[in-house]
Amino acid sequence: MIVRAGVLYDGTLDKPKSNVELVIEGEIVKEIRAATEGGTYDFAAPCVTPGLVNAHAHLEASGEPDMMTMVATTTQNQRLLRAVENAGKALRAGVTTIRDVGSSHGIAPDVRDAVVTGRVPGPRIRAAGWVLCMTGGHGWPIGRQIDSPHEARKAVREQMKLGADCIKLIATGGVLTKGAVPGNAQLTQDELDAAVEEAHRHGLRVAAHAIGTQGIKNALRAGVDSVEHGHMLDDEAIALFKERGAYLVPTLTAPTCILEHAEGGGQPQFVIDKARMVNEEMLRNIKRAYDAGVKVAGGSDAGTPFNYHERYAYEAELMHTLLGMTPQQALHAATAVAAELIGLQRSVLAPGESADLLLLPRDAGADVRALRDVQTVVKAGRPVTCA
Numbered sequence: 001m002i003v004r005a006g007v008l009y010d011g012t013l014d015k016p017k018s019n020v021e022l023v024i025e026g027e028i029v030k031e032i033r034a035a036t037e038g039g040t041y042d043f044a045a046p047c048v049t050p051g052l053v054n055a056h057a058h059l060e061a062s063g064e065p066d067m068m069t070m071v072a073t074t075t076q077n078q079r080l081l082r083a084v085e086n087a088g089k090a091l092r093a094g095v096t097t098i099r100d101v102g103s104s105h106g107i108a109p110d111v112r113d114a115v116v117t118g119r120v121p122g123p124r125i126r127a128a129g130w131v132l133c134m135t136g137g138h139g140w141p142i143g144r145q146i147d148s149p150h151e152a153r154k155a156v157r158e159q160m161k162l163g164a165d166c167i168k169l170i171a172t173g174g175v176l177t178k179g180a181v182p183g184n185a186q187l188t189q190d191e192l193d194a195a196v197e198e199a200h201r202h203g204l205r206v207a208a209h210a211i212g213t214q215g216i217k218n219a220l221r222a223g224v225d226s227v228e229h230g231h232m233l234d235d236e237a238i239a240l241f242k243e244r245g246a247y248l249v250p251t252l253t254a255p256t257c258i259l260e261h262a263e264g265g266g267q268p269q270f271v272i273d274k275a276r277m278v279n280e281e282m283l284r285n286i287k288r289a290y291d292a293g294v295k296v297a298g299g300s301d302a303g304t305p306f307n308y309h310e311r312y313a314y315e316a317e318l319m320h321t322l323l324g325m326t327p328q329q330a331l332h333a334a335t336a337v338a339a340e341l342i343g344l345q346r347s348v349l350a351p352g353e354s355a356d357l358l359l360l361p362r363d364a365g366a367d368v369r370a371l372r373d374v375q376t377v378v379k380a381g382r383p384v385t386c387a
């Protein structure tokens with residue numbers, strides 16, 4: 001298969017290439033060469049980028065206004081069907097790799113396996129299983145509740161048994177769970193330490209939900225691979241991120257979508273109130289971390305209120321407008337950096353790499369919103385039917 005690109009962004013920060021052809025053999029990019037006049041090709045587009053990588057999503061949720069009540073009032077089967085539907089929607093919108101950082105009953109690992117065996121269409125999936133939280137802590141409706149280092153180790157092993165290939169820890173309160181205060185630390189240092197040590201010993205990466213300052217630092221000291229949200233970080237936390245080489249996944253879309261629907265959206269008032277506070281902290285702190293050199297990876301928290309799996313492009317737009325990334329830097333964060341964090345594939349377009357790519361109607365480097373209008377998605381060398 002030959003794909004002709006007016007301009008090619010390969011996922012790195014290198015200068016984009018103009019008028020090139022990608023030669024794809026099987027699942028792999030074989031060669032990238034100058035386009036020849038009058039040559040034949042299978043696809044052509046003004047702009048080609050790597051497939052997007054969403055490092056923070058919840059496949060079993062579809063953007064319902066009250067996610068935790070939805071979980072409590074639907075059956076496991078109903079949510080499995082949502083997860084399958086959302087995997088298809090994400091893929092058709094250009095997400096070729098996704099990390100599910102918390103689902104109930106092993107739903108996400110099961111969807112991952114169904115995609116691998118070709119039963120259902122979807123992105124490549126990394127899946128955490130249940131989130132590990134304290135009793136009654138943030139996310140408990142999709143959580144395994146743990147209250148000691150011993151239980152933390154056991155819970156990591158249980159997620160592995162369910163088929164999880166990464167682990168999600170809840171280090172602070174959060175927005176969507178009633179009564180959970182985002183600024184307060186939840187799992188303790190010794191619980192976080194035990195979970196991270198156990199997960200890393202088995203080669204599983206660890207993501208920690210952390211909004212409050214103390215919980216962010218606890219998670220980083222425990223050695224997590226990424227902090228999710230991170231909105232109340234301070235200078236000491238920034239130094240810890242850099243010292244440990246941890247990634248920050250700021251999920252800018254999550255509070256933004258809640259507040260865009262604050263009026264008449266049917267969300268609980270406590271969700272809106274907490275999102276307001278978190279949004280202020282996010283706008284105050286995240287750009288500072290990015291400017292200081294913290295590695296920022298794209299992840300939208302898709303599934304949370306009004307935050308749809310097929311709208312991951314919005315996270316790239318917000319990284320551009322709120323963090324001051326250039327469109328190419330935002331694309332880099334939403335492809336190669338997120339892929340590096342997940343450790344599943346590189347998501348760069350170069351010879352020998354998986355042929356995951358998007359055909360776009362205009363130059364995403366000039367206007368990052370071009371990612372909203374994907375014409376064709378290719379995953380592992382195969383065009384995805386965009387119905």
Ligand SMILES: [Zn+2]
Nearest residue numbers: 056058101301
């Ligand atoms: Zn989340």
